[in-house]
Each structure stands twice: as C-alpha cells, then as structure tokens.
Amino acid sequence: xxxxxxxxxxxxxxxxxxxxxxxxxxxxxxxxxxxxxxxxxxxxxxxxxxxxxxxxxxxxxxxxxxxxxxxxxxxxxxxxxxxxxxxxxxxxxxxxxxxxxxxxxxxxxxxxxxxxxxxxxxxxxxxxxxxxxxxxxxxxxxxxxxxxxxxxxxxxxxxxxxxxxxxxxxxxxxxxxxxxxxxxxxxxxxxxxxxxxxxxxxxxxxxxxxxxxxxxxxxxxxxxxxxxxxxxxxxxxxxxxxxxxxxxxxxxxxxxxxxxxxxxxxxxxxxxxxxxxxxxxxxxxxxxxxxxxxxxxxxxxxxxxxxxxxxxxxxxxxxxxxxxxxxxxxxxxxxxxxxxxxxxxxxxxxxxxxxxxxxxxxxxxxxxxxxxxxxxxxxxxxxxxxxxxxxxxxxxxxxxxxxx
Ligand SMILES: *[C@@H]1O[C@H](CO)[C@@H](O)[C@H](O)[C@H]1NC(C)=O
Numbered sequence: 001x002x003x004x005x006x007x008x009x010x011x012x013x014x015x016x017x018x019x020x021x022x023x024x025x026x027x028x029x030x031x032x033x034x035x036x037x038x039x040x041x042x043x044x045x046x047x048x049x050x051x052x053x054x055x056x057x058x059x060x061x062x063x064x065x066x067x068x069x070x071x072x073x074x075x076x077x078x079x080x081x082x083x084x085x086x087x088x089x090x091x092x093x094x095x096x097x098x099x100x101x102x103x104x105x106x107x108x109x110x111x112x113x114x115x116x117x118x119x120x121x122x123x124x125x126x127x128x129x130x131x132x133x134x135x136x137x138x139x140x141x142x143x144x145x146x147x148x149x150x151x152x153x154x155x156x157x158x159x160x161x162x163x164x165x166x167x168x169x170x171x172x173x174x175x176x177x178x179x180x181x182x183x184x185x186x187x188x189x190x191x192x193x194x195x196x197x198x199x200x201x202x203x204x205x206x207x208x209x210x211x212x213x214x215x216x217x218x219x220x221x222x223x224x225x226x227x228x229x230x231x232x233x234x235x236x237x238x239x240x241x242x243x244x245x246x247x248x249x250x251x252x253x254x255x256x257x258x259x260x261x262x263x264x265x266x267x268x269x270x271x272x273x274x275x276x277x278x279x280x281x282x283x284x285x286x287x288x289x290x291x292x293x294x295x296x297x298x299x300x301x302x303x304x305x306x307x308x309x310x311x312x313x314x315x316x317x318x319x320x321x322x323x324x325x326x327x328x329x330x331x332x333x334x335x336x337x338x339x340x341x342x343x344x345x346x347x348x349x350x351x352x353x354x355x356x357x358x359x360x361x362x363x364x365x366x367x368x369x370x371x372x373x374x375x376x377x378x379x380x381x382x383x384x385x386x387x388x389x390x391x392x393x394x395x396x397x398x399x400x401x402x403x404x
Contacts, residue, residue, distance in 0.1 A: 021281070029257060041069050041121075041129055045100045045282075049111055050074050057132070058162045060145075060154040064125040065132030069096055071121060073113040082232050083116035084197070085167040091155060091177030091203075091378075092295070093238070093284035095127035098176070098378055106381055108174070111388050117395075118167060122159045122184075124151045126235070127285040131226055144234035147294035147307050148178055148310045152185035157192045170197035172395055176378050177347065178295075180204040184304075184356075198336035198398055200391045201364075202377040203348035206356045208295065208348040209302030215263040218302065225293035237286040261375070266346035268373035271381035279318055279379075304328070328359035337364035338394040342372030365394055 042053035046069065070379040072082065088109060090098045099109035099121060113119045123129040126144065136143040146154075162370050173196055175183040180201040186192045187199060193332070211217070219225075228236070262268070294307050301308075306323040308314065318324055331337075337360070341353045357364065367390050380386060 063134040066130040069121040071119040082118040085118040086172040089179035090174040094121040096121035097282040141234040144288040147291040151299040152182035164195040173199040176202040206304040207352040208298040210351040213346040225296040266344040269371040333361035337368035340367040343370040344373040
C-alpha cells in the first residue's frame with residue numbers, strides 16, 4: 001500500500017515536470033507559499049510588458065480574500081474611457097498568470113487589453129495570489145475545505161459582483177477548463193447571470209465521463225483522491241520537495257515521463273515548449289484535495305452535480321441521497337454563449353461537449369479546432385488567429401460595443 005501511494009504521488013506530481021527544463025527548476029521552500037509583497041502578478045508579468053495593472057481584493061461570503069487584477073493597454077488608457085469589462089477565469093492548478101505567459105501578441109489577457117477591453121483577471125482561493133482569509137490560515141485544513149462548487153458560487157460570483165459594481169456595466173466572462181465548470185454553475189444562479197452580458201468558454205466542461213487522458217484515468221482507477229484525503233492531505237501543492245525527490249527516483253522505469261503533459265491534456269499542436277521555463281515558474285498553483293475528489297466523482301459517475309458526501313451526509317445536507325445536479329437548462333436562453341473546443345483535447349472530450357450543448361436551452365456559437373489540445377486554447381503560439389479573433393468578433397457582434 002505504501003509503495004503504491006508513493007508511485008501515485010509520483011505520477012500526479014510528474015504531470016507538471018514534463019520537461020528537463022522543469023526538472024532543473026529550483027523548487028525550494030520559498031516557492032511553497034505566497035511570494036514576497038512586491039512579487040505580485042502585476043509586477044512579475046503585466047507591468048514589465050508595458051501594460052497598466054492594478055490589484056484588487058474581493059472578500060467572499062465564506063471569508064476568503066481573493067485577488068482580481070485589472071489590466072489595460074498603455075495605449076488605450078489615456079482618455080479615461082474604458083471598454084467593456086471582461087473577466088478571465090483560469091483552470092485547475094493555474095491562476096490569473098496563465099493568461100499572460102506568451103508574448104503580448106499571443107496571450108489572451110494582453111490581446112483583450114490591446115483591443116480596448118477592460119480586462120479583469122481572477123485567481124481563485126488557494127492559488128498563490130489568493131491565499132488570504134479573514135480568520136483561517138492556509139496552514140489550516142479548514143482553509144482547504146472546498147471544491148469547484150465554492151469556487152463558482154462564492155469566488156466567481158463575488159468577482160462578477162465586484163466588477164459589475166465598479167464598472168456599472170454587465171460583465172463578459174471568459175473561462176478555461178475548470179473555469180468553464182465554474183462559469184456554467186454560476187450562470188445557473190439567477191442573481192449571478194443578471195450581471196453577465198455573455199460568456200465565452202474555452203474547453204467547456206460540465207460532464208467528464210468521456211475524458212480520455214490516460215494518466216488521469218489511471219489516477220481515478222487508483223483512487224488517488226480518496227487516498228490523499230485519507231492521509232490527511234488537504235492542500236494539493238505539487239511543488240513540495242518530497243514529491244519532487246520521489247518523482248526522480250520513481251518516475252524512471254515506471255512511466256513514460258517525457259510526454260506527461262500530453263498524457264494529461266492531449267496532443268497540443270501549438271504549445272511553444274520554449275516557454276516551459278516560464279510556465280513552471282508560475283504553474284502549478286495549489287488546489288484542494290476535496291476539489292480533486294469532486295472532479296473524480298464527475299469522471300466516475302458522469303454527473304454535473306454538487307459534491308457527493310455519501311448517502312447519510314447528503315441526506316442531511318441536501319435532503320436526498322444523491323447530490324443535486326446543476327441543471328444547465330436553467331441558464332437563460334437569451335444569454336449569448338460562445339464555445340471553443342478541440343479535437344485533441346483529452347479532458348474536454350467532444351462527446352462530453354456535445355452533451356453539454358444538448359443540456360443548454362440556447363445555441364452557443366461554436367469554434368471547433370481539430371488539431372487543438374487542452375493547453376493550446378490558452379498557450380498556442382497562434383491563438384489570436386485561431387481562436388481569440390473569433391471570440392472577440394463574437395463579443396463585438398453583441399452590438400453594444402463599438403470597436404475601439
Ligand atoms: C517560442 O518561445 C520563445 C521563447 O519565449 C520565443 O523566442 C519564440 O519566438 C517562440 N516561438 C513562437 C513560434 O512563438
């Protein structure tokens with residue numbers, strides 16, 4: 001049993017160590033927790049590229065202090081006139097930095113700012129930019145007692161509310177991966193969707209039972225989620241030195257380590273491997289073990305439901321044996337939706353995307369890219385031409401926004 005656990009840890013950890021460059025990355029203790037105060041997302045990635053950037057803190061109803069970053073192009077910021085607000089919501093084990101890792105011509109965060117949008121970037125609780133709470137510390141296990149359900153209904157809902165009230169405007173939402181699960185769950189809530197103008201979903205996920213990523217399926221089969229929780233691990237932080245060392249000793253010989261990013265996310269056509277150093281400087285961000293468990297429940301059961309606590313606690317919490325489903329048909333038909341998905345995405349499988357589409361009342365605009373994998377949608381070298389121009393065209397077609 002112990003040996004199995006070690007191997008499993010090595011597997012999940014090695015997901016993020018798929019290049020030799022990353023292996024040489026110095027995962028020292030300083031990286032385990034939030035960086036020093038001047039090491040902010042604005043200072044590290046956004047201002048150096050010549051964009052203006054301000055930091056905002058939003059307090060969620062359950063007491064978390066989460067970061068929002070507001071970005072605009074230097075060129076567009078002079079007249080005081082800001083474009084329509086757009087909120088970017090990142091995926092699992094990532095944070096707001098994920099939208100800024102490529103060049104300004106390649107990265108959606110910069111592109112939207114250059115196109116005159118008022119760009120707001122969320123980072124959910126537990127990521128390096130959002131480790132505050134009114135009473136808990138990230139060392140407390142209670143700090144990690146949440147899954148994407150709370151990220152949707154507390155973090156994202158509060159961020160939308162904040163942007164809506166600062167800008168006095170309805171908000172455009174862009175989500176990637178887990179950010180789309182969160183978006184869909186949030187848009188079902190009438191008090192949230194009323195603040196939203198439209199949503200663009202990259203690699204949309206609500207169902208996960210056709211996921212094909214071999215490494216993820218292996219972890220599900222090994223019940224990694226239950227094991228981690230049974231061991232009393234509540235924060236999933238893949239930068240710990242123990243796990244890196246374990247990986248080095250176990251990885252060779254047991255699994256093919258050269259191409260682990262592919263065996264998680266699918267074959268990415270257009271991810272520039274030269275940015276791996278930068279990528280691993282920021283990713284992976286921590287998440288919670290409970291969140292992993294919730295995602296694995298979706299993979300096992302093919303449901304888009306609230307967290308499954310088991311029959312007795314479900315009965316107590318929900319008044320029924322099984323957790324209630326999130327009903328996609330409650331998203332208003334009138335809400336404009338856009339979705340970009342890929343034929344090589346082994347997490348947001350085409351079959352599952354089609355099931356999501358069937359569940360919705362409205363008909364989203366669709367962009368299907370046969371050769372795109374899961375990471376290409378945020379890190380492609382030609383994302384602007386392949387994906388973002390189309391998305392921006394959708395935003396502009398809503399009629400409310402003149403081209404700037
Ligand atoms: C890949 O990344 C490197 C390093 O940032 C950069 O010099 C190069 O231009 C990039 N290639 C493409 C096709 O964007």
